[in-house]
Amino acid sequence: MKxxxxxxxxxxTGVVLLFSYRTSLGADLTATTTPDTVSSPDSxxxxxxxxxxxxxxxxxxxxxxxxxxxSSVSGFVDGSYTGSAARTRYGDVQVQITVSGGRITxxxxxxxxxxxxxxxxxxxxxxxxxxAETTEAQNADIQMVSGATYTSSGYTQSLQSALDQxxx
Amino acid sequence: MTPPAGAVMVxxxxxxxxxxxxxxxAAADAQQAxxxxxxxxxxxxxxxxxxxxxxxxxxxxxxTRTLQDxxxxxxxxxxxxxxxxxxxxxxFDAWWRGWFDPTGLxxxxxxxxxARAELEPLLDRPGxxxxxxxxGGDLQVFTAPGADWVxxxxxxxxxxxxxxxxxxxxxxxAVATSGTAERGAHLIDPAAGQPVASGIGATVVADAxxxxxxxxxxxxxxxxxxxxxxxxxxxxxxxGLVSDGTRTRRWAGGVEVTxxxxxxxxxxxxxx
Numbered sequence: 001m002k003x004x005x006x007x008x009x010x011x012x013t014g015v016v017l018l019f020s021y022r023t024s025l026g027a028d029l030t031a032t033t034t035p036d037t038v039s040s041p042d043s044x045x046x047x048x049x050x051x052x053x054x055x056x057x058x059x060x061x062x063x064x065x066x067x068x069x070x071s072s073v074s075g076f077v078d079g080s081y082t083g084s085a086a087r088t089r090y091g092d093v094q095v096q097i098t099v100s101g102g103r104i105t106x107x108x109x110x111x112x113x114x115x116x117x118x119x120x121x122x123x124x125x126x127x128x129x130x131x132a133e134t135t136e137a138q139n140a141d142i143q144m145v146s147g148a149t150y151t152s153s154g155y156t157q158s159l160q161s162a163l164d165q166x167x168x
Numbered sequence: 169m170t171p172p173a174g175a176v177m178v179x180x181x182x183x184x185x186x187x188x189x190x191x192x193x194a195a196a197d198a199q200q201a202x203x204x205x206x207x208x209x210x211x212x213x214x215x216x217x218x219x220x221x222x223x224x225x226x227x228x229x230x231x232t233r234t235l236q237d238x239x240x241x242x243x244x245x246x247x248x249x250x251x252x253x254x255x256x257x258x259x260f261d262a263w264w265r266g267w268f269d270p271t272g273l274x275x276x277x278x279x280x281x282x283a284r285a286e287l288e289p290l291l292d293r294p295g296x297x298x299x300x301x302x303x304g305g306d307l308q309v310f311t312a313p314g315a316d317w318v319x320x321x322x323x324x325x326x327x328x329x330x331x332x333x334x335x336x337x338x339x340x341x342a343v344a345t346s347g348t349a350e351r352g353a354h355l356i357d358p359a360a361g362q363p364v365a366s367g368i369g370a371t372v373v374a375d376a377x378x379x380x381x382x383x384x385x386x387x388x389x390x391x392x393x394x395x396x397x398x399x400x401x402x403x404x405x406x407x408g409l410v411s412d413g414t415r416t417r418r419w420a421g422g423v424e425v426t427x428x429x430x431x432x433x434x435x436x437x438x439x440x
Contacts (some may be wrong), residue, residue, distance in 0.1 A: 129406075
């Protein structure tokens with residue numbers, strides 16, 4: 001099947017999102033963009049600048065103990081990055097990632113194909129967003145839970161039961 | 169936090185529990201419609217239950233009724249099952265036992281049907297801007313046009329009880345999850361005639377719950393290694409994920425979406 005893969009890579013001057021789409025013919029359609037939104041562009045272009053932002057990379061992290069961060073992703077600079085749209089047989093697809101603490105904490109597809117006109121904008125967010133860390137339902141500000149079907153007795157232990165009680 | 173729902177109704181139907189939520193300052197007026205939705209589902213259960221010997225589906229199986237004299241709802245669901253068997257290449261097969269057993273589709277179908285008939289019209293009333301129904305983890309939500317409201321739906325982690333694997337935001341649409349976590353190995357792969365391996369959870373986001381439910385079943389049967397069915401899903405099937413506890417794969421708009429760190433470049437801007 002068709003597959004979209006995107007990589008994050010670090011460079012001396014900042015982070016560039018590489019968006020690659022392999023067509024059914026096997027040709028690569030590749031686009032690169034500069035970082036976009038959320039994180040201050042200055043801190044990306046110039047890592048030495050101290051912004052006082054706790055989320056920004058600090059130089060001390062790069063040196064000593066380091067082990068608190070996953071070394072395999074230590075090159076990621078905090079921020080939100082948007083790739084340029086790639087044209088697929090199904091329509092334009094675009095991805096956005098969020099990096100926090102050197103890790104990819106969220107991946108969204110702000111633009112993806114959907115024929116439904118009225119809900120187009122919201123449906124752009126209708127891809128499940130992976131929760132970065134173990135998240136309890138009570139902390140996630142959700143109204144409903146989808147999960148494998150529970151029995152009547154299993155309901156009392158379900159997340160949905162907790163939500164029902166909280167909102168009744 | 170989201171303000172409390174104006175009204176919540178919780179009822180046992182079809183061997184599980186149905187939760188209905190309405191939001192808005194006049195949501196309390198939705199109680200009658202909520203009860204009507206529950207009543208519709210109970211009547212569908214009466215027709216489709218394979219556990220009741222006097223249900224239409226049981227009589228059809230036993231040969232005491234034919235397609236000519238069963239409830240017309242049986243024919244409607246049968247058409248859906250025939251189409252699904254075709255679309256899914258046999259991964260969804262209501263005839264795998266040798267007789268017509270649409271149990272895998274009925275809950276989603278009945279929930280959506282009740283929701284569209286009884287709940288969606290509530291949005292025409294002033295003071296109700298959103299209404300949703302969740303039948304044992306498969307849900308359909310509606311929002312009034314122009315309302316400043318987005319449903320946030322949690323997707324339960326199939327292996328870690330009480331925690332979420334992902335969240336998804338919807339204005340109108342459906343989310344269904346199929347898997348082996350809550351009730352053990354109840355999923356049967358029609359081609360193999362055997363239960364699906366445990367630990368698989370598959371979630372599908374679609375316009376309509378009937379589709380979401382059916383394709384979540386397909387996704388769970390196909391498993392973590394096989395997304396070849398994704399492009400075959402109809403346009404109303406938007407996105408989803410499948411997880412085996414160690415790995416999660418996602419897809420949207422007919423394509424898989426994956427994130428990975430660059431395999432060839434590890435330069436760090438921080439360490440220089």
